[in-house]
Amino acid sequence: MTVTPGWYMALAAALFVIGVGGILLRRNALVMFMSVELMLNAVNLTFVAAGRELNAIEGQISVLFVMVVAAAEVVVGLAIIVAVFRRRKTASVDELAGLKG
Amino acid sequence: MVELVLFILFGLVALFGAVTMVWARNPVYSAMGLMLTMFSIAVFYVSNAAHFIAAVQVIIYAGAVMTLFLFVVMLIGVDNEESRKENIPLQRPAALAVIALFGVGVILAGRSAWVTGSRVSGLGEIDGSVERVGSELFNNWLLPFEVTALLLIVAATGAIALAFFRDDEETGT
Numbered sequence: 718m719t720v721t722p723g724w725y726m727a728l729a730a731a732l733f734v735i736g737v738g739g740i741l742l743r744r745n746a747l748v749m750f751m752s753v754e755l756m757l758n759a760v761n762l763t764f765v766a767a768g769r770e771l772n773a774i775e776g777q778i779s780v781l782f783v784m785v786v787a788a789a790e791v792v793v794g795l796a797i798i799v800a801v802f803r804r805r806k807t808a809s810v811d812e813l814a815g816l817k818g
Numbered sequence: 819m820v821e822l823v824l825f826i827l828f829g830l831v832a833l834f835g836a837v838t839m840v841w842a843r844n845p846v847y848s849a850m851g852l853m854l855t856m857f858s859i860a861v862f863y864v865s866n867a868a869h870f871i872a873a874v875q876v877i878i879y880a881g882a883v884m885t886l887f888l889f890v891v892m893l894i895g896v897d898n899e900e901s902r903k904e905n906i907p908l909q910r911p912a913a914l915a916v917i918a919l920f921g922v923g924v925i926l927a928g929r930s931a932w933v934t935g936s937r938v939s940g941l942g943e944i945d946g947s948v949e950r951v952g953s954e955l956f957n958n959w960l961l962p963f964e965v966t967a968l969l970l971i972v973a974a975t976g977a978i979a980l981a982f983f984r985d986d987e988e989t990g991t
Contacts, residue, residue: 719821719822720821720822720825720865722866724825725825725862725866727924728825728829728832728833728862730924731833731924732832732833732836732855734917734920734921734924735833735836735837735839735840736836737916737917737920738840738913738917739839739840741909741913741916741917742840742910742913743840745845747845747848747887747890747891747894748839748840748845748848750887751839751848751849751852751887752839752840754852754879754883755836755839755852755855758855758856758859758879761859761875762859762862762863765862765863765866765868765871766862766866768866768868768944769866769867769868769944772944773944774944774945774946774950774951774954775954776868777868777870777871777946777951778951778954778955778959780868780871781871781874781951781955782959782962782966784874784875784878784879785966785969785970786966786969787883788878788882788883788970788973789969789970789972789973790973791883791886791887792886792973792974792976792977793973793976793977793980795886795887795890795977796976796977796980796981797980798890798894799890799893799894799980799981800980800981802893802894808894811906
């Protein structure tokens with residue numbers, strides 16, 4: 718019984734759904750950010766699996782670019798979270814209701 | 819056969835890590851679960867003959883990004899665990915419904931196309947070595963590669979600016 722790329726895609730879809738669940742269910746900004754990273758990783762896995770199935774190296778090139786963009790996103794996002802924490806002393810997104818009418 | 823064993827083993831590990839990340843109330847445990855998942859995904863990259871990408875995954879994600887996450891968790895404080903009470907009405911049932919809907923959609927799409935219908939290609943024909951990836955990157959994708967350098971510089975500058983210019987905003991609290 719061989720492992721086809723579809724298996725990897727199914728696993729990646731499951732990981733992506735878990736990431737979506739983390740975004741929707743948690744309120745800690747850090748854990749929500751980790752869920753975003755999990756979703757990016759799941760999509761990277763589909764890129765690599767599809768690249769192997771199609772015998773194209775471009776899948777791995779795309780993964781490299783996604784990783785660079787994700788690294789930049791992590792730097793800016795964590796800086797924003799720390800800046801918000803300095804002002805509001807909280808990391809919970811529910812308490813950031815300053816714009817609520 | 820080896821790949822099947824690796825897939826089942828590390829697939830379960832990856833799912834366990836992801837569920838731990840969402841479920842754990844302590845952010846440190848969440849970071850540990852995510853690290854477990856990222857290592858498992860690196861194993862899958864090796865199974866898919868993407869050796870360079872696997873090394874990059876371990877170094878950047880499991881190393882740098884997760885260390886940064888742990889730094890921020892320690893900075894913000896690990897002791898303020900969030901309560902499981904939801905303030906917005908209907909948010910939690912709606913979220914679970916969306917997750918279930920997504921799962922059903924994935925299963926339907928998978929049954930119709932790729933899980934059963936994909937033809938089995940030769941295992942690992944594709945070469946994911948540093949030479950292959952590097953020559954492809956620098957021959958065909960040079961401009962996007964240089965633009966990522968610009969992006970990283972902008973991101974680093976933005977992070978430094980967010981860390982520096984804060985004294986005049988302290989009065990807002």
